Amino acid sequence: MTARPSSSARPVAIANRHPRLRLDRRALAGVIATLDAHPGKFRGGCPPGELSLVFFTDDALAKLHADFLADPSTTDVITFAGDAALGTAGEICVSADTAAAYAKKHRRSLAAELTLYVVHGWLHLAGYDDLQPAKKRVMRRAEARAVHLLRAARLFPRLTLAG
DSSP states (O other): OEEOSSTTSOOEEEEEOOTTEEEOHHHHHHHHHHHHTOGGGTTTOSOSSEEEEEEEOHHHHHHHHHHHHSOOSOOSEEEEEOOGGGTEEEEEEEEHHHHHHHHHHTTOOHHHHHHHHHHHHHHHHTTOOOSSHHHHHHHHHHHHHHHHHHHHTTOOOOEEEOO
C-alpha cells in the first residue's frame, strides 16, 4: 500500500511482513514527510524517489542480513540504497521483534522504538553512517533532532504487536 499524506510528499510504499504487527500507514508516511520537509537539518535529506518501508520478524530480517550482507545474525534495521534512474530512494527494512525486545528491556514504547528505527534508516539514506564511533555520535545527534521534530509534530504512529 502506498500512503501519501499530501500531494507534495514522496511516494512511500509500506509493507508489513510481520504477522502480529499492527501499524498506522498514514502516520508512518507522515514521519517520512516530516523528515523530508527538513532536509537542511539532515545533510540535504534522503534522495528523491519512492521510499519503501518493510517491517519483518527477526528471522526474516536475519535471512536478508545473511543473503545481502553475509551476516546471519539478527539486526534492527537494514537499509538499501535506491536507484535514481528507477525513481527509487531506497528501502528501509525493520525488525519489529528486535524493537519490541529493546523497548521492553529499556521501558520504552514499541511505537517510539520502531519510529526511531525508521528514522535511523532514513538517515542512512541521507548519507549518515554509524560504523565508526565518531560517525555514530553524529548519527545519534541527527536521530535526536529527528525525534524532536516528530514529537513537536505529534507524529508517533500507533504501532503494536498483537497477541
